Amino acid sequence: xxxxxxxxxxxxxxxxxxxxxxxxxxxALAACAHVExxxxxAEVASSVRFKSQANGLLISIDPYMEExxxxxxxxxxxxSRGVLPLLIYFKNVDAEDGYVLxxxxxxxxxxxxxxxxxxxxxxxxxxxxxxxxxxxEKGNSVTxxxxxxxxAAVGLTPPGMLMFAFxxxxxxxxxxxxxxxxxxxxMEKTVYPGDSQSGFIYIQLEKRExxxxxVAVHLEVRNIRTGxxxxxxxxxxxx
Amino acid sequence: MKGNGLPxxxxxxxxxxxxxxxxxxxxAHKSIVIPQDFEIGPEKEMQDKIPLRALLNLSSExxxxxxxxxxxxxxxxxxxxxxxGDALSAGSRKMTANIFREVAPFESGEDTFTEDDVIVTPEIxxxxxxxxxxxxxxxxxxxxxxxxxxxxxxxxxxxxxIRGDEIRFPCVIGLAFTYDKKRKEGFALSLQDHxxxxxxSIYSSGWWKKQWWK
Numbered sequence: 418x419x420x421x422x423x424x425x426x427x428x429x430x431x432x433x434x435x436x437x438x439x440x441x442x443x444x445a446l447a448a449c450a451h452v453e454x455x456x457x458x459a460e461v462a463s464s465v466r467f468k469s470q471a472n473g474l475l476i477s478i479d480p481y482m483e484e485x486x487x488x489x490x491x492x493x494x495x496x497s498r499g500v501l502p503l504l505i506y507f508k509n510v511d512a513e514d515g516y517v518l519x520x521x522x523x524x525x526x527x528x529x530x531x532x533x534x535x536x537x538x539x540x541x542x543x544x545x546x547x548x549x550x551x552x553x554e555k556g557n558s559v560t561x562x563x564x565x566x567x568x569a570a571v572g573l574t575p576p577g578m579l580m581f582a583f584x585x586x587x588x589x590x591x592x593x594x595x596x597x598x599x600x601x602x603x604m605e606k607t608v609y610p611g612d613s614q615s616g617f618i619y620i621q622l623e624k625r626e627x628x629x630x631x632v633a634v635h636l637e638v639r640n641i642r643t644g645x646x647x648x649x650x651x652x653x654x655x656x
Numbered sequence: 657m658k659g660n661g662l663p664x665x666x667x668x669x670x671x672x673x674x675x676x677x678x679x680x681x682x683x684a685h686k687s688i689v690i691p692q693d694f695e696i697g698p699e700k701e702m703q704d705k706i707p708l709r710a711l712l713n714l715s716s717e718x719x720x721x722x723x724x725x726x727x728x729x730x731x732x733x734x735x736x737x738x739x740x741g742d743a744l745s746a747g748s749r750k751m752t753a754n755i756f757r758e759v760a761p762f763e764s765g766e767d768t769f770t771e772d773d774v775i776v777t778p779e780i781x782x783x784x785x786x787x788x789x790x791x792x793x794x795x796x797x798x799x800x801x802x803x804x805x806x807x808x809x810x811x812x813x814x815x816x817x818i819r820g821d822e823i824r825f826p827c828v829i830g831l832a833f834t835y836d837k838k839r840k841e842g843f844a845l846s847l848q849d850h851x852x853x854x855x856x857s858i859y860s861s862g863w864w865k866k867q868w869w870k
Contacts, residue, residue, distance in 0.1 A: 515814065515863055589788045596786070596796075604817040605802065609862045641812055642868055 454492045454597045457504060457615070465506050467634075469651040473512030473610075476636055478651045479504040481617075482628050490601070492594045501525075501620045501628055505603055507638070508613035515607040515641040520618045522637045526650070528630040607641050687737045688840055692746035694848035696855060699754040706864045709770070710752045711808075713762035713777040719745050723783050738843060740783065747851040748778055755859045769808035771870045777804045781817060783846075785839060787827045795827035795838065797846035803854055807869040814863040820850025 465479035481487055481502040487494045495502055507518045603616025622628065636649045663671070723738040752759045762775055781800040788794055799820040805813045822845035824838065 513866070514868070517815075589790075592786070593788065600819070604819070606816040606857075607812075607814045607861070607863065609814075609865075612861045641814075 454594075455489050457490065457601065457617075465504055467651050467653050469649045470510070471649065472647055473510050474516060474638060474647065474649075475506075475508045475510050476518075476638075476649045476651055477506040478634050478636075478653070480628070480631065480634075480653060491598060492590070495598075495619075496622075496625050496628065499622050499625065501622050501631075502598075502601075502617045503620060503634060504615065504617055505636070506613065506615045507603075507608060509608045509610050511610055513610065514643070515609045516638045516647075517605065517607050517641060518603070518614070519637045519639055519646075520603050523618050523620065524635040525620055525631060526633040526635060527627065528632050685735045685737075686836070687739055688836055689739045690743040690840060690843045690847065692743040692844075694743075694747065694844050694851070696747065696750050696848065696851045697754060700859070702757070705757045706755055706859065707757050707772070708864060708867075709758040709760060709773045710756040710776045711760055711762035711769075711773055712748060712752055713775050714745055714748060715777075715779075718748075718778060718780060721780060721783070723785075725785075738839075740843070740847075743844065743847055744778075744780075747847055751851045751855045752776055754855055771808070773808045774813060774864075775806045775808065777806070778802070779804070783843075785842065789827075792825075793827050795824040795842055797822040797824075797839075797842040799843075799846045799850040801850060801854070803858060805858075805863065809869075811869045813869055814858070814861065816854075816857055816861070818850060818854045818857060820846045820848070820853060822846040822849060 465477040467479070468475060468477045470476075481490065481504065482496060484494045484496070487496060487502070491502065503523070505518070505520065507516075509516055598617075598619065601617045603614065603618055606614045608614055631653050633650050633652045636651065638647050638649070639645070640647070719741050721740040721744055723740060725736045725738070749759065756776075762777075779802045781802055783799050785795070785797050787796065800817060801820075802815065802817040804815040807813060822842050824842055827838075
């Protein structure tokens with residue numbers, strides 16, 4: 418009887434031990450999974466929404482504001498960290514010379530909170546009605562994601578190893594996110610007739626809500642032969 | 657222990673593995689030369705090549721580029737040097753020879769430039785390697801170089817920053833010599849990817865079709 422009793426009481430103990438170990442393994446595997454981020458294909462880049470064309474040059478812009486899309490392409494909601502990614506597609510359709518996009522001079526034009534622009538003012542790109550946010554293209558500096566995960570590794574006992582796995586993976590994921598941001602950044606290129614380039618620029622915003630006031634993006638390109646600067650104002654509007 | 661005085665097989669195996677492990681971890685300074693036998697192509701037919709002479713301007717920094725790393729984890733050696741110079745120089749020569757009618761080294765004191773000469777200058781932006789652990793872990797190798805083309809009298813004609821990548825799954829470290837071999841191959845393949853992209857982009861951008869700088 419005693420043996421049977423012991424057996425009865427042992428079973429839940431073993432069962433819970435096994436389930437605990439299995440849970441730890443599953444948890445560890447889940448913890449070790451790396452963040453996955455989609456690439457932007459050339460087709461996607463060339464079909465972006467907001468466009469401006471002049472002098473045989475075309476610039477298209479797609480602001481990444483939706484949380485789902487941000488997570489899919491950057492592994493994290495960048496806007497919650499105050500960074501607005503803008504996908505830029507620059508094509509020399511039939512301009513004669515080579516041109517360089519001066520992406521570091523990108524500027525956002527925001528609807529001023531104290532202006533009269535709010536109710537469908539047709540002159541909404543008028544500089545008097547807009548507050549210009551000075552260029553804060555982040556470029557190489559969007560690397561603040563490799564910060565400590567906040568989970569400490571405490572020894573190498575099984576729970577400690579699990580904690581270490583969390584900590585290591587979280588740290589690696591932060592680093593991967595930073596590298597992905599850097600890899601998707603638009604790079605310098607002289608674009609001659611028929612050629613194009615695409616990539617992201619990153620704008621630092623004061624607060625997430627500021628994107629609601631985004632009206633247009635101002636960009637400049639330089640003619641490599643003459644040095645002439647051409648300005649583009651790409652309106653961010655569905656209408 | 658048996659009668660012959662030798663340790664048993666498991667003990668001997670353990671000792672051999674232990675020695676191998678110690679040898680693999682002991683080398684505090686190491687130099688790894690990146691191979692230069694990568695393939696870049698295809699070479700354009702002579703009639704399709706860019707009808708100009710490329711004067712390849714390789715700075716001494718570029719020709720002697722060394723990536724130094726300081727790793728202090730137990731499984732890896734410290735103070736490693738990856739020697740890239742020869743591979744970078746060879747790749748630059750091969751890539752330009754594939755697409756230009758003629759290639760020659762740039763001599764800064766030279767005063768016999770012709771209007772058919774352009775100066776091609778590569779500049780390293782970054783060369784790096786990182787790896788991730790756990791399921792789906794990988795080794796990544798990246799080469800970023802900016803290519804500039806100017807006329808003999810200094811006019812900017814073309815520039816592009818180009819990235820070469822190599823990702824290897826899985827990133828099993830193993831013994832030090834296996835890891836060294838993997839990294840050597842990984843860096844060489846990221847260089848190969850870079851030069852391949854550079855060749856395609858420099859040629860296809862068409863900067864040379866209308867020679868406005870002459």
